[in-house]
Amino acid sequence: VLSSRLRRLVDAGILEKRRYRDHPPRHEYFLTEKGLDLWPVLVALLHWGDKHLDWPDGAPIVIVHKGCGGTVDDRRICERCGKPLEVREATTRHGAGAPAESRKAA
Numbered sequence: 001v002l003s004s005r006l007r008r009l010v011d012a013g014i015l016e017k018r019r020y021r022d023h024p025p026r027h028e029y030f031l032t033e034k035g036l037d038l039w040p041v042l043v044a045l046l047h048w049g050d051k052h053l054d055w056p057d058g059a060p061i062v063i064v065h066k067g068c069g070g071t072v073d074d075r076r077i078c079e080r081c082g083k084p085l086e087v088r089e090a091t092t093r094h095g096a097g098a099p100a101e102s103r104k105a106a
């Protein structure tokens, strides 16, 4: 399921797939310019999900400020240091509600 979803994002020009190891073959995915422009949309969607979907164990993904580790609010402002964040200043980590397998892979 994950690989077909990733392929769709690559086909749509949102992600770019790059090989970083040949044996065994391993790839990583980068956001393209088109993907980076989705930053406000992605933040809004994640916060929408946290508000309206019932995560039994908590949010599966949390957006955090790389600089201070604070969480990012729905207006893309760091809740710890108050900085308005661009996409390159933020990262995601698995929240309490992430599936066990994806937490292990992280």
Ligand SMILES: [Zn+2]
Pocket: 065, 067, 068, 069, 070, 078, 079, 080, 081, 082, 083
């Ligand atoms: Zn911060």
